[in-house]
Amino acid sequence: MVPPSAVAPTAAPAGQPVGTPDAPAIKDPVKDTILTPRFYTTDFDAMAAMDLRPNEAELEAICEEFRKDYNRHHFVRNEEFVGAADKLDPETRKVFVEFLEQSCTSEFSGFLLYKELSRRIKEKNPLLAECFAHMARDEARHAGFLNKAMSDFGLQLDLGFLTANKAYTFFKPKFIFYATYLSEKIGYWRYIAIYRHLEKHPESKIFPIFNFFENWCQDENRHGDFFDALMKAQPDTVRGFTARLWCRFFLLAVFATMYVRDVARKEFYEALGLDAREYDKYVIDKTNETSARVFPVVLDVRNPRFWNGLERLVANNARLTAADESGAPGPLKTFRKLPYWVANGLQMAQLFLMKPIRSEEFQPAVR
Numbered sequence: 583m584v585p586p587s588a589v590a591p592t593a594a595p596a597g598q599p600v601g602t603p604d605a606p607a608i609k610d611p612v613k614d615t616i617l618t619p620r621f622y623t624t625d626f627d628a629m630a631a632m633d634l635r636p637n638e639a640e641l642e643a644i645c646e647e648f649r650k651d652y653n654r655h656h657f658v659r660n661e662e663f664v665g666a667a668d669k670l671d672p673e674t675r676k677v678f679v680e681f682l683e684q685s686c687t688s689e690f691s692g693f694l695l696y697k698e699l700s701r702r703i704k705e706k707n708p709l710l711a712e713c714f715a716h717m718a719r720d721e722a723r724h725a726g727f728l729n730k731a732m733s734d735f736g737l738q739l740d741l742g743f744l745t746a747n748k749a750y751t752f753f754k755p756k757f758i759f760y761a762t763y764l765s766e767k768i769g770y771w772r773y774i775a776i777y778r779h780l781e782k783h784p785e786s787k788i789f790p791i792f793n794f795f796e797n798w799c800q801d802e803n804r805h806g807d808f809f810d811a812l813m814k815a816q817p818d819t820v821r822g823f824t825a826r827l828w829c830r831f832f833l834l835a836v837f838a839t840m841y842v843r844d845v846a847r848k849e850f851y852e853a854l855g856l857d858a859r860e861y862d863k864y865v866i867d868k869t870n871e872t873s874a875r876v877f878p879v880v881l882d883v884r885n886p887r888f889w890n891g892l893e894r895l896v897a898n899n900a901r902l903t904a905a906d907e908s909g910a911p912g913p914l915k916t917f918r919k920l921p922y923w924v925a926n927g928l929q930m931a932q933l934f935l936m937k938p939i940r941s942e943e944f945q946p947a948v949r
């Protein structure tokens with residue numbers, strides 16, 4: 583693997599064709615907002631010094647699974663891709679390209695973090711470094727495959743430019759664990775839900791990339807299991823009062839962000855014959871249930887109050903977008919947006935304060 587700074591613009595993993603016959607244009611990255619995927623960095627020395635002994639056997643077993651590289655031959659484009667992009671109408675094309683871009687950016691964000699971690703802790707923590715290297719391999723493949731699909735639409739993300747220019751958010755290791763665990767598990771449920779839906783409704787399969795989701799999501803599932811095992815090797819990350827507060831915070835932040843973003847992009851889900859709200863409810867419920875295997879608490883997502891709260895965030899977000907697109911001068915725009923920012927803050931606080939569910943009550947069989 584190459585270090586992030588040397589990633590070629592197309593970042594296509596080895597064995598896949600680079601470039602396209604019609605020389606796709608480099609797409610300008612979307613403006614960063616609270617809803618766009620982030621890039622992360624962390625305390626590498628603390629990661630290197632991490633004692634894995636409390637759960638070393640499980641981590642070793644997971645690493646052995648990674649070594650098998652089950653999807654080594656999976657991400658190979660076939661003839662189904664030829665001409666597939668031309669079959670989409672302009673509106674579907676637009677929302678589909680947005681989906682590809684967002685997915686590619688988050689896969690690539692995982693690649694950068696895992697790659698950098700594996701490189702920086704190699705000497706001091708070889709088992710952890712090897713696991714991260716295998717996961718970086720998978721994410722590079724995922725991002726490359728998505729970027730290649732974008733090139734079918736005559737566009738490509740300049741991943742080298744993103745690497746050098748996007749802002750990096752610093753998280754202490756335990757926050758990296760919560761955030762990446764959730765993003766891997768939610769990624770698993772998102773991909774498998776789409777795959778299973780399209781299995782039943784093949785007429786809604788608007789692009790052949792969805793055929794790849796079943797094996798693909800197994801990568802994400804394994805990555806999530808790795809972070810589960812890692813948190814169990816560092817039991818203080820998922821034990822005690824502070825851990826319970828942070829787990830609630832991360833669950834809420836991840837669920838709310840996804841819900842607001844997906845409802846704002848409901849046209850994409852409609853194109854697949856899905857209702858964005860129903861889809862998100864399913865994904866959130868499943869991810870919440872899965873999280874109870876390792877987090878000490880999870881959210882009461884089956885309570886209607888939870889969904890009402892998320893709906894108010896959606897409404898505020900629509901007003902914020904309208905203010906943004908109003909063409910008003912900067913200060914006036916800010917003035918118009920202020921009440922909705924405040925309302926969002928209060929709404930998030932209310933959701934955060936909802937009584938959580940203790941995981942041992944929710945998932946007694948696995949805890």
Ligand SMILES: [Fe+2]
Binds near residue numbers: 689720721801802
């Ligand atoms: Fe991935």
Ligand SMILES: [Fe+2]
Binds near residue numbers: 769801802
């Ligand atoms: Fe992943």
